[in-house]
Amino acid sequence: MTLPAVLPLDIVVGVVLYWLVLGVAGLVRPQHLVFVSRVLFPLSVAGALALTVAAAVSVTQPPAAAVLPLGLPDLPFHLRLDALSAFFIALLGFAVTGISLFSSGYFRHGQGTAPGLLCLQYHVFLSAMVLVLLADDAYLFMVAWETMAVSSYFLVIASHRIPEIRSAGFLYLLLAHLGAIGILLAFGVTHGAGGDYTFDGMRQSQLSNFWASTAFLLALFGFGAKAGLLPLHAWLPEAHPAAPSPVSALMSGVMLKTAIYGMLRVTFDLLPFQLWWWGVVALVLGLLTALFGVMFAAVQTEMKRLLAYSSIEHIGIVVAGFGLTIIFHAYDNPQLAALALVATLYHCLNHACFKSLLFLATGSVLHATRERRLGKLGGLIQSMPWVGALALVGTLAIAGLPPLNGFVSEWLLLQAFLFSPGLPNPYLNMLVPLGSAALVLASALAAYVMVKFYGVIFLGQPRDPGLAKAHDAGGWERAGLAWLAAACVLLGVFPFGVIALLDHVTLPLVRYAVGANAGEHGWLLLAPVSAARASYAPLLFLLGIAGGVGVTFLAVRKFYHGRVRRDLPWDCGYLALTPRMQDTAEGFGQPIKQIFEPFFRIKRHMPGPFDAQPYYSATTEDRFWHWLYVPVVKFNHRVSEWVSVLQHGRIYLYLLYSFVTLIALLLLAR
């Protein structure tokens, strides 16, 4: 008798069940913090690791499918683990390993929701995300998608005693549902013959250009609302600061990627063909989102809001890559389509690592200082060396500096942009270089934003005397941060393995594999198209930097040692320099505010010469809020007022309405 081989799909489903059991176990002793955080969350890490390995293995394997005997009668749940789902599940498992490790030491009492309940919501959220990625029919997809939205809503409002957090959660829930309507309609348009809502049925459906475009735009709207594309981004800067830090990390690092997965799944897998102008829509929307996000990140004065806007920027870059893939694919250029897709997917993976890392680092800072305003922080690298060092890795990675991982994906995407001349459409040939310029601008500004983020929080002098006593993160938190920081370095220095894995994803979607080409120059040199045009050798780069720094260090030590004279710097004649005189977050963002003033809605109060208590204040608001959201709310109110004219509260009037309607319908129907 031979044991049946355990398939990766079985392991993935097993981990989902395991997580659900862990979540329910949290309810056994909901108030017992040590049990929940020191026992359940570390156990959850084991599940995440198993998930990562199983999914990474199954990327190379042929798709596996299963039917679960759950759901409605005659409408079972279909599961399918193909390369695309496996890649995103591996991404999820990898990021969750770090986040759960961190969470084991993070949660404290008195945050509103009891720890055990939080554990349940956390694990339901994780399981729902995996099921979204596994779903092979629209029914299970929507059930998992909504479960994901609702469980994350409860996680966002964990500190539900604060009114601002409740309203942030409400905004999130509202936009999540708006997006879900778009997705539902997209599936409705795509459905197969005879109302077949399995993805297999949808793949075979015959759609005209008009209906395929409708489905694409609906999906872009629906998934865009979850990802934070431009007009529907409003929930991100509200919900991310409101949520506990591991939850922000999960939402920004992992949940946004499920929306990208949905876009890829619908566009390249379910729809029978792709039109070039879909790509232009996605590209333009993505680039605008990226520029908008980075500009607003530059003027933020609160650390988690800054990271939330930075998430908008990165999602914009990913969607721009997605749009570029569609353009190349529609013009039948599989090589460049595969290159753009690899860059898109790689950026998803990188963003999951460094954004989770930075959100978790802000969590540690928040716990140590109870302060989230940048203006009150500073000099924390002295008191929190571990968090400071690990956050530095994340900061450099997110700023797109070689040899870390952010550079690799942005470089690949730029290569895809730069190879584009040669498209058969002259307008596109003009547009795409403009797009690459916008991408470079966004990356440069992102580096600026990250200098501000890291500099104001960790460098300089503490702006508040209490900060000197801030404690460093505990062992669990350090382990979580170190896991993600290591990923940032390894993904940057050894990108070949991941790109070889991504071949299995791009091959079924755009019928081309880049990795074979990229790897032919050995694992040292990354040359996606040909080494003659462009190549990048991350390891040599790292060695070069390390060597240069080392030589300089030794030289300085050798030749200047002993000749250094320590003295106070010239203080411009001030008698006492205080930490308040340092450059602030507002000051650092001032140039951006000046240059891009028309894009912001700035309210300033200047102190007058005769004010008894002079003060200066400036707030920067999102113009979209006043362009889009406020008018919608006002319109809604006005319609409600019209309808309320009918509302008199008299029962006989209501009866009369029904009676008149009945008579009118009878008259019409005869």
Add this chain to the structure above:
Amino acid sequence: MSLSAQLINLMAALLLLIAFAMLSQRRILSLIHLYAWQGVVLATNNIVIGYSTGQTHLYYSALLTFALKAILLPWILHRLIVRLNIRWDVETLINIPATMLVGIALVVFAFNLALPISQLAGTITRSTLGIAIAIVLLSFLMMITRRKAVPQVIGFLALENGLFFAATSATYGMPLAVELGIALDVLVGVLILGIFFFQVREAFDSLDLRHMEKLKETDQ
């Protein structure tokens, strides 16, 4: 025209008469009695149709109708008004003669509406469909013109009687399972409304529905 058809027409006429009587009745106690009589006539009608068409399930239906609509519900309503101590006269929103005139217009409308259906139908009861629709509309009118809660509930029950009558006259009655379900719904509905009356009286010290106008959301 056969005897049974004439009997059915007689029953239909009686039902219409009772509906008009309810519309013009001012006293709650009399309203309940009229409702009970309506139940008796409905049950008799079912027996006549069952006898003339050979549909045995209509006998069970008649038994159920009699037990529920002629005995149980009137008894519950009677106990309710004794315990709530509201035997007094009903105030109407529109005066009674005007209501009757509107009622006549509705009956004409209902007959006009049912005419094409009756011509197509081959059932023995085809001429009564117009009356059934008229009863539904008249009961609806009664609900609209009454100001107190109990007469509105009686109007609602009479409306259900009208629908029941329409079902028997159009298709010789619904399947027994459906009828049982509806009967149970009506019973539970009345019980809940009975509890609801006590709550309303406790909150407003009256069963006058004008007090409910305070419950609306906007303050205009």
